[in-house]
Amino acid sequence: MERTERFVKELENNDCEVHVVDRKSLKENLVNYIGKGSKVFYRPSALIKSLGLRDIFELTEDFHEGIYFGLSEADYGIVYSGGLVELANTREEKLPSLLPEVHVALLREENIVEDFDDLFSRLQKPLPDITFITGPSKTADIEKILVRGAHGPRKLIVFIVANEY
Amino acid sequence: MIDFRKNADRILKDPVVVNAVQRATLHALKKREETIERIPDFEDLRDRARLAKEKVIGDFENYLKLFKKNATENGFIVHEAGDAEEARNLILKILKAHGARTVVSSKSMTQEEIEINPFLESHGIKKYETDLGEFIVQVAGQRPSHITAPAIHLTRKEIARLFSEKLGMNYTEDPEEITNFARNFLRGKYFKADAGMSGANFLVADTGSFVIVENEGNARMSTTLPGVHIVVTGIEKLIPSIMDLPVFLKILAPSSTGQRQTVYTSIFSRAPEGREIHIVLIDNGRRRMLKDPILREALMCIRCGGCSNVCPIFQLVGGHAYGSVYSGPIGIIWTYAIFGHEVAKELPFASTLCGACREICPVRIDIPRILLELRRRVVEREGGRPGEKILINVWAGLMTEPFLNKIGFRVASKVQTVFKKGDKIKSLPSVLSSWTKFKDLEPLADKTFRELWKERKGS
Numbered sequence: 001m002e003r004t005e006r007f008v009k010e011l012e013n014n015d016c017e018v019h020v021v022d023r024k025s026l027k028e029n030l031v032n033y034i035g036k037g038s039k040v041f042y043r044p045s046a047l048i049k050s051l052g053l054r055d056i057f058e059l060t061e062d063f064h065e066g067i068y069f070g071l072s073e074a075d076y077g078i079v080y081s082g083g084l085v086e087l088a089n090t091r092e093e094k095l096p097s098l099l100p101e102v103h104v105a106l107l108r109e110e111n112i113v114e115d116f117d118d119l120f121s122r123l124q125k126p127l128p129d130i131t132f133i134t135g136p137s138k139t140a141d142i143e144k145i146l147v148r149g150a151h152g153p154r155k156l157i158v159f160i161v162a163n164e165y
Numbered sequence: 166m167i168d169f170r171k172n173a174d175r176i177l178k179d180p181v182v183v184n185a186v187q188r189a190t191l192h193a194l195k196k197r198e199e200t201i202e203r204i205p206d207f208e209d210l211r212d213r214a215r216l217a218k219e220k221v222i223g224d225f226e227n228y229l230k231l232f233k234k235n236a237t238e239n240g241f242i243v244h245e246a247g248d249a250e251e252a253r254n255l256i257l258k259i260l261k262a263h264g265a266r267t268v269v270s271s272k273s274m275t276q277e278e279i280e281i282n283p284f285l286e287s288h289g290i291k292k293y294e295t296d297l298g299e300f301i302v303q304v305a306g307q308r309p310s311h312i313t314a315p316a317i318h319l320t321r322k323e324i325a326r327l328f329s330e331k332l333g334m335n336y337t338e339d340p341e342e343i344t345n346f347a348r349n350f351l352r353g354k355y356f357k358a359d360a361g362m363s364g365a366n367f368l369v370a371d372t373g374s375f376v377i378v379e380n381e382g383n384a385r386m387s388t389t390l391p392g393v394h395i396v397v398t399g400i401e402k403l404i405p406s407i408m409d410l411p412v413f414l415k416i417l418a419p420s421s422t423g424q425r426q427t428v429y430t431s432i433f434s435r436a437p438e439g440r441e442i443h444i445v446l447i448d449n450g451r452r453r454m455l456k457d458p459i460l461r462e463a464l465m466c467i468r469c470g471g472c473s474n475v476c477p478i479f480q481l482v483g484g485h486a487y488g489s490v491y492s493g494p495i496g497i498i499w500t501y502a503i504f505g506h507e508v509a510k511e512l513p514f515a516s517t518l519c520g521a522c523r524e525i526c527p528v529r530i531d532i533p534r535i536l537l538e539l540r541r542r543v544v545e546r547e548g549g550r551p552g553e554k555i556l557i558n559v560w561a562g563l564m565t566e567p568f569l570n571k572i573g574f575r576v577a578s579k580v581q582t583v584f585k586k587g588d589k590i591k592s593l594p595s596v597l598s599s600w601t602k603f604k605d606l607e608p609l610a611d612k613t614f615r616e617l618w619k620e621r622k623g624s
Contacts (some may be wrong), residue, residue, distance in 0.1 A: 014426075065352070080415075081426040090437050091389045098385050116411035126239065127372055127407070127434035132414075134426045137382040141298035141314060142340040143321050144189055150297055151348055152382025152429075 003079060004160065007112050010082025011158055014135035015148070020160045026106070027051045029159060034069050034104065043096045045073035047106060047161070061092065063099050070100035070153065074133070076119055077112040077160075083134030084158065085119060097133055103153040105133075109163045167488035167500070167508055169515045176482045182318045186310070186483035189317040190474040196423025197471070197525075203425070210415050215528045217409040218465035221370075225455055228370045228403050229446075235373025240436030242443045249279035252447050256281060256362075256395060257288055259443050263393050265290060265359035269351070271377070271384035272296040273364025274312065274468060275447055276397050277490040278503065281362075292362070293354045295383035297347055304331050310484035312470035312492070313421050318483055351383070361387040365398040365444075366467070367413060371406040374434040375444065378417060378427045385429055396444045400451050401464040407432075413467065416527040421469035450503040459538045463498045465528045472522035472532060478515055487512065494522040494532045501539055506546060513539035552596040571615060578609040 004020065011018045021029050030053070034040060040057040042048060048071065053059060060067070074084035084105055088094045097103050113119055123130075137152030148154045176182055201207050221228050233243050246252035260268065268285070270276065270292055282303075285292050294303040298315035302308065305327055309315030316324070321338050328334040334346045363384055367376040375396055377384045388394050404413060410432075418424040436442040454460045473479045473493025484492035489509070491499040494516060501509040513536050522532040563573045584590045589605035592598065600606065612620075 083426060089435065091440065094385065094389050098382055098389070116414060117408070120407055120411070125372065127374065127432070129434060130432040131385070132426070132430035133428070135428050138380045138428050139297045139344060141296070141301065141316050142324055142343060143185070144192055144314070144317070145321075145340040147341050147344040149348065150344060150381035150383070151295070151351065151386055 003112055003114070004109055004162075007077055007079045007082065008160070010079060011077075012082075014082045015138075015156070016082075016135055017155065017157045018160065019158070020109075020162055022162050023164060026159060026161055027053070027056075030071075030104070031056055033157065034071075038069055039067050040069045040071050041067045041096050041100055042070070043072040043093050045106075047073050047108065063095055067099075068101045070096035070098070070103045071106075072096045072103070073106040073108075074158075075111065077107050077158075078114075078116060078119060078132070079112060080115045081132065081134050083132050086131045086133065087123075087128040088131065089128050094129070094131060097131070098152050100153060101149070102155045102157065103133075103136075104157045104159070106159050106161060108161045112160075167511060169486055169488065169511045172486040172488055173482045173515075176486050181320060182483060183481065185317050185320065187480055189311065189314050190480045193313075193421070193423050193470075193474045197419055197474075198423075200419045200423050200425050204415065204419065207416070207419070210412050211527050211529060213409075213412045214416050214467075215465065217404055217406075217412065218528055220405050221403045222455065222461055222464055225400075225403075228405060229400060232368050232370040232373060232403060233446075235371065236368075236375075236444060237373070239373045239434055240442070241373065242436075242441060244443060244445045246445055246447050246449070248449050249447075252279045252397070252445055252449070253281055253284045255445055256397065257285065257290075259393070259395055260285070260290055260360055261288075263359055263441075265393070267354065267358045268292040268360045268362055269295050269354050269358040269387045269391065270362040271364070271379065271387040272299050272315070273362070273397055274490055275364050275399050276362065277309070278399075279397070279447065279449065281397070293351065293358070295351050295354070295381075295387055296379075297344060297381060297383075300347055300351065301327070304328065308485065308490070310492070312468060312473065312484075312496075318485065355386045355390045358391045360393040360395060361389075361391040362395045362397060363388050365396050365402055366417070367404050367410065368398065368400075368402045368444075369407050369410060369432075370403055372434055374407065374432050375402075376410065376433075377431045378414070378429070379431075380422075380424075380428040382429060385431055388431065388433070392440060394440070394442045396442070398444065398446060400446050400448055401454075401466070417467055417469055420471040420525065420527040454502045457502075459535055460498065460502050462530050463495060463502065463532075463535060465530055466495050466499070467528060469527060471525045471527065475521040475525045477517055477519060477521070487515070494536070495526075495530065498532065498535050498539065506543070510543045510547060513543055550596060556596055571613070574609060574613045578611060578613070581608050 008018045040059050041063050042059050075087045076085035136148045136156045137150045139150035140146050236243050244255050294300045301316040310318040325338045329336040365375040366378050418427050472495050476494050479493045489500040497512040516536050518533045520533050562569050590608050591605050592601045
């Protein structure tokens with residue numbers, strides 16, 4: 001728990017909106033946040049499939065302009081950087097966290113690790129593609145003024161799914 | 166030849182640029198300080214990063230071979246280019262094989278180094294820079310003025326005017342709206358582009374991976390959306406192992422923008438089915454640097470831009486004064502090494518040798534030492550200014566021979582009255598004149614230290 005608290009703090013430092021929820025209320029939280037009937041560009045995972053979101057959202061694996069929400073389950077969270085890690089074997093898997101306006105990420109609490117080394121020592125060759133995501137897309141190229149949503153999502157919302165004891 | 170003095174003179178007349186550069190560099194330094202305060206082992210990380218780079222430089226060809234082998238096993242197509250021309254032709258060949266007409270590209274100094282854009286343009290291939298700063302600079306027909314903030318020399322007004330004139334944007338000076346316009350403009354390009362190009366921040370030898378760090382997401386787009394991806398990178402980007410990567414990720418962003426981490430770090434280790442990923446490894450003078458006992462240290466540079474931010478000269482004039490893709494203290498060395506003596510012979514003098522760059526460099530490159538050596542080489546080839554050598558010898562005599570020292574300064578303190586105006590020396594003749602061109606000198610005291618010493622001892 002203590003690790004999770006530190007992780008949440010780092011995520012918030014990085015401009016993310018964070019909610020720690022239990023498994024039972026996850027679906028309800030997503031519905032409240034995203035809104036019934038919304039189109040959602042998603043990356044399938046066992047957790048997401050188990051939620052039965054098909055009857056609530058219009059889920060798709062094909063992106064087209066105008067889709068507002070992207071949904072993915074991050075493979076790891078790293079306390080050091082306050083960021084998420086996505087592993088991918090295909091390019092399609094990388095897109096839900098990149099193309100929509102808002103990226104909603106799920107992360108199971110047990111997948112929070114302290115540092116980069118903890119992640120690399122767990123991975124086996126051949127390596128998948130690895131993307132570290134620490135906050136919403138940003139730029140400060142015009143007069144050093146911070147603007148969110150330079151090319152990628154303007155917002156990053158993380159739902160940490162608490163361990164069940 | 167790059168005329169630094171002339172460039173600097175021109176820039177110093179533009180208070181807007183001077184102001185913007187100063188604000189941007191000081192802002193990055195302040196953020197760096199704040200971030201490093203939260204990284205207690207930062208000094209240790211710097212040592213470890215340097216050690217990893219020393220390993221690569223000490224056994225370069227083997228690490229490169231290992232990278233090539235592993236990258237090929239990952240499914241990447243690896244090419245090597247000896248110089249810029251070979252690199253350009255290689256890239257063109259790949260693009261032509263895919264019938265590419267438009268290319269989207271994320272920021273790469275190496276691409277700037279080989280001047281790929283005008284070359285592709287002349288072959289009918291349009292390449293869009295997608296990093297916002299680079300995109301602005303491209304639309305303006307200019308060059309980046311800072312390694313991590315390419316458009317700091319332009320104001321929002323100038324950018325607003327530029328975008329509305331050249332791209333038909335509805336005039337707005339709001340940075341958020343301008344960014345949004347660029348976002349939408351480039352979105353269209355990503356999906357239609359025939360190929361994507363990028364640089365790389367790190368090449369990982371033991372896994373054959375390449376790594377790109379960024380904040381905007383444009384590199385992720387450029388590397389995933391088009392069917393072909395070409396990585397253009399210098400061979401010095403090698404690090405030994407994926408287990409070294411954390412160390413570099415922990416020092417790069419803090420030293421660069423002052424962030425703890427950039428928003429996105431992408432590690433590529435496989436070419437997905439149906440997609441070609443080419444890696445063009447560029448030498449272009451780097452092996453020559455490797456063989457040079459002094460210059461080789463500069464190959465450790467991870468391109469953070471920290472030395473630019475902290476350099477009193479850069480803070481004043483910005484990147485354009487250096488007249489090269491590589492600016493700031495380390496940029497002088499790179500420009501000299503890559504583009505040669507004739508182009509860069511003025512640049513090593515554009516430094517105060519204050520040592521701030523050496524202190525900030527995350528891999529502890531002794532930049533002032535290399536600059537001093539470059540000055541020596543320049544003087545050796547060009548000869549110093551007339552009289553300079555005599556003057557230095559006289560100075561050496563004055564400072565090392567007690568008798569000359571005694572007489573010399575006594576004479577000098579009498580002679581100087583000719584040049585004294587009020588209580589300052591405002592101009593000196595001939596070889597000495599450049600010392601008084603921009604500042605007044607304090608005159609020698611009436612009595613030398615030795616005389617004072619004698620007097621006080623006596624009392």
